[in-house]
Amino acid sequence: MTKPLRIGIAGLGTVGTGVVRLLRTHGDLLVGRCGRRIDIGAVSARNRGADRGVDLTGVRWLDDAVALARDPEIDVVVELIGGAEGVARELIETAITNGKGVVTANKALLAMHGTSLATKAEAKGISFGYEASVAGGIPIVKALREGFAGNQVKRVYGILNGTCNFILTSMRDSRREFKRALADAQKLGYAEADPTFDIEGIDTAHKLAILASVAFGCPVNFAGIHVEGISQVGLSDIDFARELGFHIKLLGLARLTEHGLEQRVHPCMVPLAHPIAHVDGAFNAVVVEADFADRNMAVGRGAGAGPTASAVVADLVDIARQQRLPVFNVPAASLRPVPVSPIERHRGAYYVRFTVVDRPGVMADMTAAFRDEQVSIESLIQRARSPGDVVPVVMTTHETEEAAMRRALERIGKLKTVREPPRMIRIEQF
């Protein structure tokens, strides 16, 4: 039997502890599958005294995480600290410099420095695994790099943040407004005390940047993503959505268009006929549209100790089995920059909810603005009648360019009879 793969784990929070538990539970099974043991050579975490419910007897403890990357008894560094800078980055850079393999769950780091890390890792000939950084319970990086290796990917999109999906599902099913649903999610541990990264779409954007790079063979471009979160989605939008045949989901989407790489993160109206509309609660889903394989959707847990540990260990198994691939599917030196297709060039259908005074002439003013921008209205709903009072009006459009849509909405927003900024949600066509 080949000698054991010796790993050093940095960070023993939920995920790190999950990795230890998995390796302790399935030691024999992994030997059967890899032909060698995966041994925990050393760990590093902040609080040595904490009871994590896993047995770390006999495992060396290093106070300095970066020391794992210099340790001659360690083959692979498992980075579970998180954050785009600081210790996590230093640890990984040092591990690469010292020729050690790297496995990480750090999406922020990859979104910010993925291309340069890939370049360095490949120059050193080391393995660099990051399956856990996107949708932990779904082996999507492997699917894109290997399962669909024979395809040109046309579009990749998904529900990449379980917190947002939990909140949107809870708003719909329990008829709660956003703030109340967020508070519930925090109570249940699905959202953090500071939920900004999740609810404002940043976490989704980190993951999308990684997926787009693997799918399209271009450098990671987080800055090129148009990002909107879910905090402006109203319960009434969710109700209107259902009436119109949609569920609202926060999606990250990337595709190559004639203008370049379009990467967007925002709430979407998803037709009920698309299976992703039915992915609820804390589940994630990723759809790959590829030229030969056609449409493939994978649904699974996006976070949590078990699913993320499963992804980390899958990367370790690849390394133990001596499977090594270019980080982003093609060698980093061949990643070809693609211009960013700005959101203004996006073409699609739109849902807009207006809050207007119920008075003759309002509709004429609004529809005139659309007409002047060549935006064609697909449907119009004014459910409530309350002359002189404020009522919601909902419109959906046929496919149009976002720039035209924005001009029309700006003009409508200035009408005296329009009392709140129009709420626009893109309708996705699949």
Add this chain to the structure above:
Amino acid sequence: MTKPLRIGIAGLGTVGTGVVRLLRTHGDLLVGRCGRRIDIGAVSARNRGADRGVDLTGVRWLDDAVALARDPEIDVVVELIGGAEGVARELIETAITNGKGVVTANKALLAMHGTSLATKAEAKGISFGYEASVAGGIPIVKALREGFAGNQVKRVYGILNGTCNFILTSMRDSRREFKRALADAQKLGYAEADPTFDIEGIDTAHKLAILASVAFGCPVNFAGIHVEGISQVGLSDIDFARELGFHIKLLGLARLTEHGLEQRVHPCMVPLAHPIAHVDGAFNAVVVEADFADRNMAVGRGAGAGPTASAVVADLVDIARQQRLPVFNVPAASLRPVPVSPIERHRGAYYVRFTVVDRPGVMADMTAAFRDEQVSIESLIQRARSPGDVVPVVMTTHETEEAAMRRALERIGKLKTVREPPRMIRIEQF
């Protein structure tokens, strides 16, 4: 650059032609991903003159497919002939003997001879790829062998036959009886002239046998599968299903129970809350329940030129990248036989439709039979009232053992007031 991987393709039907087209379309892209070319060294098919719409200029043509396996200019044989015996088997056995890699889409062959082929392939140290044999557009073999390598799989199940799913969807959505829906599927090319293998569940069972082996590390055991097809599913069952909160799907299911390996293929009542209930038409879906990753579902095309070619080429890319793994996840020598858990030991809930004479006392006789077998009734529907005439009665049960259920149904089937054999469909609990 490493020298090209030279492949020989046996069989140029839909899939073979699709593989040629993919390799012609994505030659450069594959070089970028593999670091070497994948060249078609030779082909073999029955009708040399047929116009397949792909350019085979300069490709050697061998009349004898098995000759590909002896050709010194061929590194990997791609077997797309099909069938558990005959040329396909001889070709693959010869390729292994001659130390050539094998890629195949042949589920029947693997279901029948998978373990012995894996043993021979591993003894020779050759690569053996069969991703295309199960749910072509879903890289499920890779997911099980690699993506979930850190997990003990608890259950694997799925919609593995697009023909059956197309027929069941068409029955439900177009309100057609089975025979009419089958005829439509044949017209549209979704079902073959002799549809037996598809509609009687045999094709699903072939695929399930393969999945179970990879998932549980046991020898392929096709003979140990309980198989029922969809030809007995009535339109009224589909209607009652919806009323009860289910869609009917033909599933293949495998899990380890206290009695051994349970492998079943039959129509199932699937709760609408499970996303697999919403996988419609010709799509396939595979669900993996694993101890750390939790539940993962992948949805994609199960057949067709593009998706199957995508799977074949993914295997070729693995070989070109020198990625080689044990065929069924652990070395064939370590596959551990597991006793078959007979269907009579299955525990679950049941749906039964009776055709009875509407007469006082009928219900009492039927429910007495359930009571005597300790089967607890969950619901009972007798929608129509037509004293003295024949009416349908539907019952669902709480969880019970299949043996008890069968005894109760046998007794009820003998009642004078019961006019047709009871139709039983298992309710899956997820």
